[in-house]
Amino acid sequence: MLNILSILIGLFSLLIVIPSQIPFLGWGNWFALPVVVAGVAVGALSSRNGGRNFCLIVLAIAVLRLMIGGGIF
Template structure:
């Protein structure tokens, strides 16, 4: 679960960077739910993994959280259109 959430978070961050390009901001509408699913997978990974092996799941949770926050701020600044 940790590796899946980590890869999911990296993809969400790449998608977030793509959505920074003008006229591609609509991608945030799809990236935010995508990153939310990744955060849920990371939370499940944190629950069912031993404390020594939680680094990847924790990193995935952080990456997905950053993608969600930046996407919401970006949509708020652009009025939800760009």
């Protein structure tokens, strides 16, 4: 059950991260980061790894975009 919850949290945060890839909307990643970290935490409590791994991929995309944009853009 926690794995499914982690996947749902990851999908919700992915919906925030995808539009944040557009220039000047990178600030949306700052809103997605706490949600993704919560998904990773829930996924870590699960007996399966799929949800946690999905949230880690979304987290990597958001952090990479923030690094490229200098943290704001």
